[in-house]
Amino acid sequence: MTRFAPLLQPDRGQPAHTIHLLAPSEHDAWLATQPARTRASLAAQRFAGKANTHAVITGEGEDWSIVAAVADRTSPWTLATLAERLPPGTYRVDGATPPALGWLLGQYRFTRYRPAEDAAPRVLLTDAAADIAETLRIADAVATVRDLVNTPAGDCGPAELEAAVEQLAEHHGATVTVRRGGELAEGFPMIHAVGRAAARDRAPRLIELSWGDPQHPRVALVGKGVSFDTGGLDIKPAAGMRLMKKDMGGAAHALALAGLVMEARLPVRLHLLIPAVENAISADAFRPGDVLRSRKGLTVENTNTDAEGRLILGDALTRAGEEKPELILDFATLTGAARVALGPDLPPLFTDDENLARDLLAAGEAQDDPLWRMPLWNGYDEMLVSDVADMVNAPEGGMAGAITAALFLRRFVPAEVTWAHLDVFAWRPSAKPGRPKGGDAYGLRAAWSLLKARYS
Missing domain, CATH: 3.40.630.10 (Zn peptidases)
Structure with a gap:
């Protein structure tokens, strides 16, 4: 098993927090469709849809999701910032999963001489199960x-x-x-x-x-x-x-x-x-x-x-x-x-x-x-x-x-x-x-x- 294998899993409907990806140009139209509570929460977090930023959308109890603005959904680095910054847990992307390489390499740490300060895993569930083995090899x-x-x-x-x-x-x-x-x-x-x-x-x-x-x-x-x-x-x-x-x-x-x-x-x-x-x-x-x-x-x-x-x-x-x-x-x-x-x-x-x-x-x-x-x-x-x-x-x-x-x-x-x-x-x-x-x-x-x- 590779070092990154636990971080990328096929999506079989497991419990997970949803990540909503937006292009910066889509932010205003998307925000207009959201309930008042969500709009107020995003405003409090100063989320304005700028590329490589994200915010938490709170739900009931432990049910929460992420909205993230990304410049290019097809880039291998689309998910890298999220992998570095999100709380530990399991996630899935709403819609087709972008290339997952950045998700894995965003969690790379060189630990030979000191332990990683933030080693808790962020797991991504992907609908592109056929790509998992190749992505893990490259990472x-x-x-x-x-x-x-x-x-x-x-x-x-x-x-x-x-x-x-x-x-x-x-x-x-x-x-x-x-x-x-x-x-x-x-x-x-x-x-x-x-x-x-x-x-x-x-x-x-x-x-x-x-x-x-x-x-x-x-x-x-x-x-x-x-x-x-x-x-x-x-x-x-x-x-x-x-x-x-x-x-x-x-x-x-x-x-x-x-x-x-x-x-x-x-x-x-x-x-x-x-x-x-x-x-x-x-x-x-x-x-x-x-x-x-x-x-x-x-x-x-x-x-x-x-x-x-x-x-x-x-x-x-x-x-x-x-x-x-x-x-x-x-x-x-x-x-x-x-x-x-x-x-x-x-x-x-x-x-x-x-x-x-x-x-x-x-x-x-x-x-x-x-x-x-x-x-x-x-x-x-x-x-x-x-x-x-x-x-x-x-x-x-x-x-x-x-x-x-x-x-x-x-x-x-x-x-x-x-x-x-x-x-x-x-x-x-x-x-x-x-x-x-x-x-x-x-x-x-x-x-x-x-x-x-x-x-x-």
Whole structure:
């Protein structure tokens, strides 16, 4: 049973408080039909039908209901504010039940280090019983991302990411292969270089999960798993390091998406790859100016140790391509330039495949989980030129930083494989209904919608 299962139940006529949903434009006409006592009560509560507000309509004894003004009844976040603010109890919506995802995620709490102040459940009875299982799966996947990203690096290092993958594999009967520490030096030299400065119990590793019928279409999911990023010898300032527990957000997305694929038993051959490292500082840290060899054989002049995510992804993408998948999706908290361009809520999407771009953008719009396509512009490839190696990892000047990072990754993906890169923030800097401040999933529901449409 999922963590949210008790909060969403089929409506079989159980006792419940009714929620009346109104568009703000419907408020005046609706109010005119109400008895004087109701109008007086709503006036006392100053309910004027403004979006995302609600009021209590009292009845006889314990019989009471809710009136709520909502801007868009079809949004997955329609019920989120109510789930956060209503008294504990059981509710049903008058008329068709809107999407229930917001009702569930509005009750998400991160409780690893302190109990929730308001943990009493709000249960929703829904007339859309056929949607319950899918809604619960998605809510659990989003909560998985939030939990992993919210957990500080001291409790979520490479070993803990490995344990999370092992737990997922055990639940679904998948196979896990892990290469750790010195094992990486020969076959995955960039992963090894980035992670080798960390303490022994936080050694770098490449975590691979395989699941499904080998005869089914192969899909690879790759997630950047930098459990903490000091910036390396090109050390970050304190303000830039404050949230670097979230630098494994790409791994959290890929892991959660893999869970959705397996839970729904999508007919694919799934390959999940998480290069997990801590970009630490020690006498053995890799240096600016070092030339790194990659699994693909390309050499990379390391011009900035704080551009480490693309290095570990390069080796992981090469490994993914060796299995000849028909699709690779990678998720990474890769560049600050993406946030400057599009802010925290809108992940840039990079792909050379027009059909994949179209389908992902359409899925994001349909799921209220938007993406924005940015160019893999060949004209900027020259920014990756090195004087001593095949390429640099971080061009000078910082211009087009999200694009050049994506162009770097593209060099490690076989030309015949369809690939998309999502540069996700994995953090919500301020709260919205159903989306508290802290770790969050971006593009996850869009990617899942795409996979379902392609492979169901």
